[in-house]
Amino acid sequence: MTFLKTATLVAALFALGACTNADRFGPGSGNAAGGIGAAGSVDDPTSPAYFNAAVGDRVLFQVDQSTLTSEGQATLDGQASWLLTNVAYSALIEGHADEQGTQAYNLALGERRASTVQNYLISKGVAPNRLRIISYGKERPIEICSDEACYMQNRRAVTVITAGAGV
Amino acid sequence: MMKVLISLVLALTVAMPLVAQERSGPLRIEITEGVIEPVPIAVAPFLAENPAAADFARQITAVVSADLTGTGLFRDLPREAYISQVTGFDAPVAYADWKAINAEALVVGTVTLTSDSKLLIKFRLFDIFTGQPLGEGLQFAGGTGSWRRVAHKVADQVYSRITGEGGYFDSRVVYVESTGPKNDRKKRLAIMDYDGANVQYLTDASSIVLAPRFSPTGDRVLFTSYESGFPQIYELAVGQVEKRALGLDAGAMTFAPRYAPDGRTVVYSEARGGNTDLFRLDLNTGERTRLTSAPSIETAPDFSPDGSQIVFESDRSGNQQLYVMPAGGGEPKRISFGQGRYGTPVWSPRGDFVAFTKQNAGRFHIGVMRSDGSAERLLTASFLDEGPTWAPNGRVLMFTRESAGADGQPALFSVDISGRNLKRVATSTAASDPAWSPLLP
Numbered sequence: 001m002t003f004l005k006t007a008t009l010v011a012a013l014f015a016l017g018a019c020t021n022a023d024r025f026g027p028g029s030g031n032a033a034g035g036i037g038a039a040g041s042v043d044d045p046t047s048p049a050y051f052n053a054a055v056g057d058r059v060l061f062q063v064d065q066s067t068l069t070s071e072g073q074a075t076l077d078g079q080a081s082w083l084l085t086n087v088a089y090s091a092l093i094e095g096h097a098d099e100q101g102t103q104a105y106n107l108a109l110g111e112r113r114a115s116t117v118q119n120y121l122i123s124k125g126v127a128p129n130r131l132r133i134i135s136y137g138k139e140r141p142i143e144i145c146s147d148e149a150c151y152m153q154n155r156r157a158v159t160v161i162t163a164g165a166g167v
Numbered sequence: 168m169m170k171v172l173i174s175l176v177l178a179l180t181v182a183m184p185l186v187a188q189e190r191s192g193p194l195r196i197e198i199t200e201g202v203i204e205p206v207p208i209a210v211a212p213f214l215a216e217n218p219a220a221a222d223f224a225r226q227i228t229a230v231v232s233a234d235l236t237g238t239g240l241f242r243d244l245p246r247e248a249y250i251s252q253v254t255g256f257d258a259p260v261a262y263a264d265w266k267a268i269n270a271e272a273l274v275v276g277t278v279t280l281t282s283d284s285k286l287l288i289k290f291r292l293f294d295i296f297t298g299q300p301l302g303e304g305l306q307f308a309g310g311t312g313s314w315r316r317v318a319h320k321v322a323d324q325v326y327s328r329i330t331g332e333g334g335y336f337d338s339r340v341v342y343v344e345s346t347g348p349k350n351d352r353k354k355r356l357a358i359m360d361y362d363g364a365n366v367q368y369l370t371d372a373s374s375i376v377l378a379p380r381f382s383p384t385g386d387r388v389l390f391t392s393y394e395s396g397f398p399q400i401y402e403l404a405v406g407q408v409e410k411r412a413l414g415l416d417a418g419a420m421t422f423a424p425r426y427a428p429d430g431r432t433v434v435y436s437e438a439r440g441g442n443t444d445l446f447r448l449d450l451n452t453g454e455r456t457r458l459t460s461a462p463s464i465e466t467a468p469d470f471s472p473d474g475s476q477i478v479f480e481s482d483r484s485g486n487q488q489l490y491v492m493p494a495g496g497g498e499p500k501r502i503s504f505g506q507g508r509y510g511t512p513v514w515s516p517r518g519d520f521v522a523f524t525k526q527n528a529g530r531f532h533i534g535v536m537r538s539d540g541s542a543e544r545l546l547t548a549s550f551l552d553e554g555p556t557w558a559p560n561g562r563v564l565m566f567t568r569e570s571a572g573a574d575g576q577p578a579l580f581s582v583d584i585s586g587r588n589l590k591r592v593a594t595s596t597a598a599s600d601p602a603w604s605p606l607l608p
Contacts, residue, residue: 064486066441099551099569101526102467102480102487102510102511102524102526102553102554103377103378103511103553103554103600104378104422104423104436104466104467104480104511105464105466105467105480105482105487105510107377107398107420107422107423107436107438107443107466108436108438108464108466109464111420111438111441111443112438112441112442112443112464114441115441115442116441119441134396134397134398134420135398135420135438136375139375139377140350141349141350142350144348144349144572144573144575145572145573146550146571146572146573146575
């Protein structure tokens, strides 16, 4: 469960992050509501905590790319089936970029990544009105070294589960 | 690079024609590895005309000297080297004494604090080697709170008369102050004098703010904020706390705004469905016009000084490159063709150059090129240089330089368009996203 470890670490790192959306559960960009990870138990398959830990809340991208890897597609297949089962939730998909790029371009690139994830989930049957997207560009790295080891973790799209059946 | 250095030397020569000829020995403007030996000048201590003006006189002298030496073009001779002292505003100048210590120019000034607490500042500039005043004497008046601005205005006059270029010291910079570690940055908009003095905050640090831009008159600022939870463009009036959202489509991300020279048109990027395009907005009517409709990323737009064209970046060719198109939209023409990726183009207020950020082989550069893409020149290189902004005279650029690693922090730097005089701008905290104001009225 290396992924669970990462998610917990992320939540801890961002415990003090500004919260822009009170009803969100995931660690996402680092705005974890309570600072202790997603709501519910990781053992409860219907909980956002389970989504983050077991399904996987994020996909990673190659440098300056927004196409999904096969690993990313597998993660998103899991996300789609979870969302199709747990209809009381919707999702905010956050697109992020690493620091190797200019600010405005990275905002656009993050939006492109989030949109790719959104489109993939819609293609798997998730209702469009349950999926919103946002880009943080390079504003919210989760890893802070200036090496590829960190960059690859920062080039991500994170599906943040929120309460509510969509808009 | 040589070209600009030479034209700079020419400017100095034109300003002091006789000097250049007579100074075959003493004038040591040398072009070596892009470095010019600073010209020695004497900024004589401004004389206080009454005791109450003494502190102001000392501080104004210090700011005038700092402005001029900060350009890298001048060296202020130490007072200990003076053979004769300036005894009065109208006292005859002992040219031989100043010549003897190699001063090329002498700045003389007086400061009076009037009974109604106004400052009167007079100054004169002398060319030592011609033995003539360089331009007329000038007088400035202002409240005691404006002593820095008056000092900047004096320095602008001196700089302008000697170089033939417009001044830039009496100007401000709006930027993003950044505190906290890299993975939990708190950002707020701040504004300061070009030299880092008089910092004021325009927003609190409760949400991410990005890329503030001055209006052509310097009294308003456009920026991007996540205040609503979503990146949107806001405008605020400098000196007032109130800000307003531009009222663009709340369902789409909007960012990278920039005023047109008319101050009432704004060009910006909107991202929707994985595609970022350029739009323009009429601030008076609220009318929006789409300028591009390509499946690629179009962002970082800026107007030409006459408002007729827009320079922007696009990855339509496969990676980021610079393009120019008519301000109303139309077929873009690619202008960048070198190795690497080009972004964040900004048109010089003089119209002669476009400055940009370039990424190549893992390094970032600030560079300039002509607006047709010719004469590309890189001015800096580092782990991360980004987002140039022009000084009002179009001869100096300020930009963000960020250091690498877990402790990496952004800072503001400036550099001449010749690539000379690269230096950090004094800010008390980490800072990024500078935008230089026009020269203040």
